[in-house]
Amino acid sequence: MKQEQTDVIVVAAGLSGLAAAISAAENGAKVIAFEKGSTTGGAANMGMGPLGVGSRFQRHHMVSITPGEAFRKHMNFTHWKVDPRLVREIYNRSGETIDWLEDMGVEFLTVTPVYPTPEILRAYATSEPTWHVVKPADGSTQLGPRMAGPMIKAMTMRAQDLGVDIRLNTPVRSLIKENGRIVGVVAEAEDGEKIEARAKGVIIATGGAGDNPAMIKDYTGYEWGKDMFSFRVPGMDGDGLKMAWEVGAVKTDMIMEIMYLVPDNMATPNNFIIDGAFRQPCLWVNSKGERFMNEDAIANTTFAGNAISTQPGKFAFSIFDSALLKKYKKKGPDITSHVHPFDLFDHFEEAVAAALEAGYRHVFAADSIEELAEKLEISPGKLAETVDEYNELCDGGFDDLFEKDHRYLEAISKPRFYACRYFPSAYGTLGGIKINYKAEVLDENHDPIPGLYAAGLDACTIYGDSYPFILPGNSMGFALNSGRIAGENAAGL
Ligand SMILES: Cc1cc2nc3c(=O)[nH]c(=O)nc-3n(C[C@H](O)[C@H](O)[C@H](O)COP(=O)(O)OP(=O)(O)OC[C@H]3O[C@@H](n4cnc5c(N)ncnc54)[C@H](O)[C@@H]3O)c2cc1C
Structure with missing residues (x-):
């Protein structure tokens, strides 16, 4: 088995994995991101854009919602059944995260939807203008699927510029735990060679179990192909959830988005x-x-x-x-x-x-x-x-x-x-791993498992029973901000 050593390992280079890798590298860490697929960006390649509250772009468009208002709306929507500290942290950072994306070259088309539809009938009639729709590379203004592509491209380039070692077609198979601490991963290279990579911190960011009908049935009660026809984005097999549970992470409820x-x-x-x-x-x-x-x-x-x-x-x-x-x-x-x-x-x-x-x-x-x-x-x-x-x-x-x-x-x-x-x-599954506001993965006693972090859909437990359409762009917003939080904290170890 090939042996490797680095500071931070990110399990996946989807949206939250890229955010985690960039922020760990910006904080001085040497980073390897092992990605199962042949491209970066995961499901986010199919989407339109992330939530942000208090961004420069919003101020330029005279949108005045504050993180505090978003926090209160979110907590009321979820009946206070979710972790308020984590929710607050996500909204506090979300505006600055949009600025951070702009600084790496991402352009946004709109944050204030204008639909030729009477207000009562709009998809997000009662929502706040938080959804930062990414500007397509060809300059088109037609809204539609896959607009977020240029954001993934810019983030991938930023990660590479910072020296993040992105290994495509290299799934992580298991975590290494020694003396109660996560110290690395076992990954599998394209040629089948096993890699034992060690690091001070490991961040799980594998995007949930949206392509795993058995897990959808066991954990959400829907039967794919019978009463559930969700997007099955290839690669979302629940790998990160299973790996985290194997090393003692507490299981949370999982819902469909x-x-x-x-x-x-x-x-x-x-x-x-x-x-x-x-x-x-x-x-x-x-x-x-x-x-x-x-x-x-x-x-x-x-x-x-x-x-x-x-x-x-x-x-x-x-x-x-x-x-x-x-x-x-x-x-x-x-x-x-x-x-x-x-x-x-x-x-x-x-x-x-x-x-x-x-x-x-x-x-x-x-x-x-x-x-x-x-x-x-x-x-x-x-x-x-x-x-x-x-x-x-x-x-x-x-x-x-x-x-x-x-x-x-x-x-x-x-x-x-x-x-x-x-x-x-559904867009995919939500939740399974419990994290705190530092993105540390928690065990059965709700204590952090040293060295282990999670971000994105694997750890998205902040919606209660339903996606909060009142603050749209929320799942990309969660992915980006939980990823950034995880990257910073893992780099600081
Ligand atoms: C059609 C569609 C439209 C959407 N539109 C929007 C939108 O406009 N706004 C919004 O907020 N959200 C949207 N979403 C949801 C958004 O895409 C997700 O919230 C976001 O991508 C989640 O980020 P993530 O990092 O958790 O997962 P992903 O971005 O999906 O990344 C997960 C990555 O993990 C990799 N992986 C899996 N297992 C392993 C392993 N064992 N080892 C290494 N890598 C592994 C996968 O290959 C993938 O690259 C949309 C989703 C879909 C399907």
């Missing part, structure tokens, strides 16, 4: 159109044909994801008719998400026809409510009853069941009828 999607939403452009188009405040029913929420809240991915998760079978249908389709085509959709293209309805019929032709099982079209019910496998009588009741509410202009905003009470009566089945989805 919940939202909702159609299965295989990015597999084809048609699926992506369908996924975006049906997120309207039309009629939503569960598998029993019953309404289950005020549909004007459907753009809130946390609330809607939670609501769908609590329905029988954990799925739900969005339904509209050709009158609503005509309106969406003419005036634009009621909800335009920040991720899907603005011109979804220009391609709607082609997308539905192509998906049906290809045998996609989650979109439906029918000439009557009875035919639709049969396709959705809902009792035709029950669906007809729900539609009749709903249409009566629309006629009366008031939803006495859920108080849906009257502007979106529009009858479902004109064939053709369209429907789409949504399931709970």
